[in-house]
Amino acid sequence: MKRLPQILMLLASLLLAGLFIWPMWRITLVAPQYPNGVTMYIYINKIGGESESTLQNINILNHYVGMKPIVPESIPELQYFQWIVLGMIVLGLLAAIVNRRSAFLAWAVVMTVLAAAGLYDFYLWEYDYGHNLSPDAPIKIPGASYQPPLIGTKTILNFVATSLPHTSGIMAGLAIVLALAAWWLKGKTESDEKAPARRARRAGARVHAIA
Amino acid sequence: MKNLIVIRNLALLFAVAAGVALWSGCGQQGAPAGKSGALSSSAAEKVYVAPGEKDEFYAFLSGGFSGQVSVHGLPSGRLFKIIPVFSVDAEKGYGFNEETKAMLNTSHGFIPWDDAHHPELSQTNGETDGRWLFINANNTPRIARIDLSTFETVEIVEIPNSGGNHSSPFTTENTEYVVAGTRFGVPYPQQDVPISSYAEKFKGMLTYVKVDPETGHMDIAFQILLPAFDYDLAHSGKGKSHGWTFFTTYNTEQKHSLLEVAASQRDKDFIAAVNWKKAEEYLAQGKYHEVPARYALNRYDDETHMATSTIKDKVKVLIPEECPGMVYFLPTPKSPHGVDVDPTGEYIVGNGKLSADLTVHSFTKMMQAIENESFETVIEGIPVLKYEDVVAGVVKEAGLGPLHTEFDDRGYGYTSFFISSEVVKWKVGTWEVVDRVPTYYSIGHLMIPGGDSRKPQGKYLVALNKITKDRYLPTGPELCHAAQLYDISGDKMELLLDFPTMGEPHYAQGISADRIIPRQKKFFKLEENKHPYAAKGEKEGRVERKGNEVHVYMTTIRSHFAPDNIEGIKVGDKVYFHVTNLEQDWDVPHGFAIMGANNAELLIMPGQTETLLWEPKAEGVYPFYCTDFCSALHQEMQGYVRVSPRNANVALKWWLGEEEPVQ
Numbered sequence: 067m068k069r070l071p072q073i074l075m076l077l078a079s080l081l082l083a084g085l086f087i088w089p090m091w092r093i094t095l096v097a098p099q100y101p102n103g104v105t106m107y108i109y110i111n112k113i114g115g116e117s118e119s120t121l122q123n124i125n126i127l128n129h130y131v132g133m134k135p136i137v138p139e140s141i142p143e144l145q146y147f148q149w150i151v152l153g154m155i156v157l158g159l160l161a162a163i164v165n166r167r168s169a170f171l172a173w174a175v176v177m178t179v180l181a182a183a184g185l186y187d188f189y190l191w192e193y194d195y196g197h198n199l200s201p202d203a204p205i206k207i208p209g210a211s212y213q214p215p216l217i218g219t220k221t222i223l224n225f226v227a228t229s230l231p232h233t234s235g236i237m238a239g240l241a242i243v244l245a246l247a248a249w250w251l252k253g254k255t256e257s258d259e260k261a262p263a264r265r266a267r268r269a270g271a272r273v274h275a276i277a
Numbered sequence: 278m279k280n281l282i283v284i285r286n287l288a289l290l291f292a293v294a295a296g297v298a299l300w301s302g303c304g305q306q307g308a309p310a311g312k313s314g315a316l317s318s319s320a321a322e323k324v325y326v327a328p329g330e331k332d333e334f335y336a337f338l339s340g341g342f343s344g345q346v347s348v349h350g351l352p353s354g355r356l357f358k359i360i361p362v363f364s365v366d367a368e369k370g371y372g373f374n375e376e377t378k379a380m381l382n383t384s385h386g387f388i389p390w391d392d393a394h395h396p397e398l399s400q401t402n403g404e405t406d407g408r409w410l411f412i413n414a415n416n417t418p419r420i421a422r423i424d425l426s427t428f429e430t431v432e433i434v435e436i437p438n439s440g441g442n443h444s445s446p447f448t449t450e451n452t453e454y455v456v457a458g459t460r461f462g463v464p465y466p467q468q469d470v471p472i473s474s475y476a477e478k479f480k481g482m483l484t485y486v487k488v489d490p491e492t493g494h495m496d497i498a499f500q501i502l503l504p505a506f507d508y509d510l511a512h513s514g515k516g517k518s519h520g521w522t523f524f525t526t527y528n529t530e531q532k533h534s535l536l537e538v539a540a541s542q543r544d545k546d547f548i549a550a551v552n553w554k555k556a557e558e559y560l561a562q563g564k565y566h567e568v569p570a571r572y573a574l575n576r577y578d579d580e581t582h583m584a585t586s587t588i589k590d591k592v593k594v595l596i597p598e599e600c601p602g603m604v605y606f607l608p609t610p611k612s613p614h615g616v617d618v619d620p621t622g623e624y625i626v627g628n629g630k631l632s633a634d635l636t637v638h639s640f641t642k643m644m645q646a647i648e649n650e651s652f653e654t655v656i657e658g659i660p661v662l663k664y665e666d667v668v669a670g671v672v673k674e675a676g677l678g679p680l681h682t683e684f685d686d687r688g689y690g691y692t693s694f695f696i697s698s699e700v701v702k703w704k705v706g707t708w709e710v711v712d713r714v715p716t717y718y719s720i721g722h723l724m725i726p727g728g729d730s731r732k733p734q735g736k737y738l739v740a741l742n743k744i745t746k747d748r749y750l751p752t753g754p755e756l757c758h759a760a761q762l763y764d765i766s767g768d769k770m771e772l773l774l775d776f777p778t779m780g781e782p783h784y785a786q787g788i789s790a791d792r793i794i795p796r797q798k799k800f801f802k803l804e805e806n807k808h809p810y811a812a813k814g815e816k817e818g819r820v821e822r823k824g825n826e827v828h829v830y831m832t833t834i835r836s837h838f839a840p841d842n843i844e845g846i847k848v849g850d851k852v853y854f855h856v857t858n859l860e861q862d863w864d865v866p867h868g869f870a871i872m873g874a875n876n877a878e879l880l881i882m883p884g885q886t887e888t889l890l891w892e893p894k895a896e897g898v899y900p901f902y903c904t905d906f907c908s909a910l911h912q913e914m915q916g917y918v919r920v921s922p923r924n925a926n927v928a929l930k931w932w933l934g935e936e937e938p939v940q
Contacts, residue, residue, distance in 0.1 A: 119861030126835050
């Protein structure tokens with residue numbers, strides 16, 4: 067039980083490895099002509115779909131309203147985000163090894179900042195795709211923009227777009243929770259260890275008072 | 278006294294009124310459903326497939342003289358697709374585009390039409406497996422194989438030494454073979470002889486076409502030389518009779534003129550029982566004659582998207598006199614049409630079309646008679662078994678003109694009667710008639726999903742009718758043929774639905790949809806496209822000239838062609854448009870049509886390449902466009918080809934967009 071915070075910290079850093087296996091986010095577009103929807107998966111280092119051709123099919127749909135084609139090779143974040151994740155895994159493992167409260171908290175805080183920055187970056191890309199439209203678009207609707215939601219559901223022309231975290235995104239969120247839990251439990255166990263001395267001091271004080 | 282008469286008259290009046298009420302009540306309840314059109318609401322519910330819902334079964338109906346296969350859903354009867362098989366189809370470019378012309382090649386050259394008769398699903402362990410559908414061409418003898426992942430014809434093999442491939446294709450229980458039997462006796466070998474030499478010079482050939490269990494590829498394994506009877510229909514044994522095929526015969530009189538009289542004289546014709554496992558043994562022992570025979574073997578490749586035709590030049594022929602135990606004749610009344618084997622494989626039903634009875638032979642009794650060598654006579658080395666030795670029972674006076682029988686999974690046979698225009702249900706084993714329903718009108722074949730396999734799915738029966746007369750809105754002299762759907766799940770057969778069909782369906786096959794749906798190909802992968810003229814991206818779009826041949830490598834994607842402007846074509850050029858559909862999604866074909874084309878359009882599936890030959894005859898600028906409504910900008914999917922005089926000096930140029938050359 068005494069080792070629990072350390073184990074939690076270890077788990078937290080290992081959970082990040084999921085980012086290299088499963089998608090972290092998904093966007094599903096549903097329309098009458100697409101009853102099963104077209105689903106795009108966003109990974110830490112690539113953009114995929116249910117099939118190899120999903121991205122092509124989404125780009126074909128997007129081009130009618132003048133959206134830029136999504137070309138994963140042109141998105142630099144897909145190149146360097148993975149190194150940051152790798153760094154966080156290493157730091158998390160180090161935090162588990164040194165087994166210090168402050169290290170757990172520091173890791174959780176850095177992760178939270180990174181996650182928030184990542185989401186903001188994702189929002190900026192969505193904004194860019196949704197607003198930065200070609201002036202030659204075959205279909206132009208005055209004032210319309212096609213930015214998908216960051217999280218949740220939104221109607222965009224004939225499509226209902228739903229954007230939600232996926233497996234490894236949820237795992238990364240869980241990693242922060244586990245690191246915070248490790249920090250909190252570590253604090254609790256350390257204070258329990260000091261508790262007998264405190265009680266002794268308090269008991270001594272009472273003796274003095276009576277005297 | 279007077280009062281008495283009044284009372285009596287009143288009583289009579291009441292009685293008559295009551296009778297009228299009773300009669301009209303009966304009329305409403307018991308009117309023949311087919312005639313009055315007053316189907317019960319439960320029948321409507323049974324065939325109603327709500328919008329967005331799917332049918333439970335696929336039904337594959339032959340097109341007869343349309344040469345094609347139509348795909349319907351059951352119980353709704355809705356038509357999904359016409360699969361071009363033996364006839365050209367301008368809609369799909371089948372037989373018109375450069376890739377599929379070879380599919381219709383034969384030893385007689387290119388043949389644009391045939392008469393498609395009997396669809397037959399592939400089977401594994403006697404059960405339909407949803408892999409392939411085979412169908413025969415009657416006029417210029419052939420067998421085709423349709424791939425049920427693409428619903429396209431992928432192979433056609435010609436049958437030599439035959440005239441009229443009618444008793445075909447009828448698979449064995451693991452699709453080891455599909456068979457062919459000549460309906461018309463023809464000279465063997467084919468030669469210039471007097472028709473009156475029929476009895477001496479003419480023969481009847483049965484053919485076994487081997488099917489590769491993995492690829493489905495067909496080729497002729499062997500032929501069996503028989504007397505020049507007319508071989509009408511067939512079915513292979515199953516279960517205990519696996520290893521045998523049964524062929525009906527008529528014209529055992531061997532006449533060649535006024536057959537309607539001359540070929541209907543004998544009380545009994547034959548069912549030919551062929552032990553094909555024995556034939557395989559003789560083949561392995563080398564007891565065959567390799568004889569010259571020209572036939573075409575045409576295969577379509579899903580990766581090159583192209584058919585190739587190979588002309589073969591010999592076949593192996595087995596002769597019964599040299600191969601004892603391979604063929605027997607079972608006497609069967611009278612000019613039998615269908616020969617149908619029950620799900621257990623024990624009973625062989627001869628549908629004697631000029632009689633009122635159904636003759637059922639026993640496989641066990643047949644084997645016993647063969648063992649006892651109890652023969653009535655021997656014809657050209659083929660022992661004729663004694664009728665009373667092999668007959669298991671007779672369904673007596675069931676109707677007039679029995680044609681064809683299928684089975685359910687509850688021990689009943691269902692036989693179509695052409696002349697009395699009805700379906701008769703009878704019990705296998707006791708041979709008693711238990712039910713009958715009229716058909717509208719003149720039923721030919723009938724179909725129960727899996728009804729000629731070891732595992733029938735006896736929920737519905739489809740009657741394939743030859744005549745519709747007053748059943749539909751009239752359409753001039755030619756009226757539609759039609760199918761009728763019956764619910765056979767209860768004790769009584771119940772008519773549920775009429776629906777018109779394409780051409781004249783001779784036979785059909787049904788299969789539960791769940792055996793087909795998982796096999797569906799949604800599109801062809803572009804990276805697997807091995808067509809020699811494919812352009813796998815817009816950057817590969819180009820035009821190349823080789824003398825007066827011009828090859829246009831063109832792509833399609835929503836919503837443009839690349840290139841879409843071409844100059845430098847000259848009158849007298851042969852322009853090949855090789856169009857590759859770059860789409861990689863389900864249900865996004867593009868079409869290609871160009872003004873003045875003497876052939877057809879192209880209809881290109883995603884990932885596929887197809888080629889249209891265009892020979893411009895006059896200078897000018899000609900538009901081309903997409904014919905398949907593909908997107909919101911489909912109407913903008915168009916382009917131009919500039920055609921200059923033969924001696925002009927216009928450079929070959931092509932582009933897409935604002936004067937930007939594609940290259």
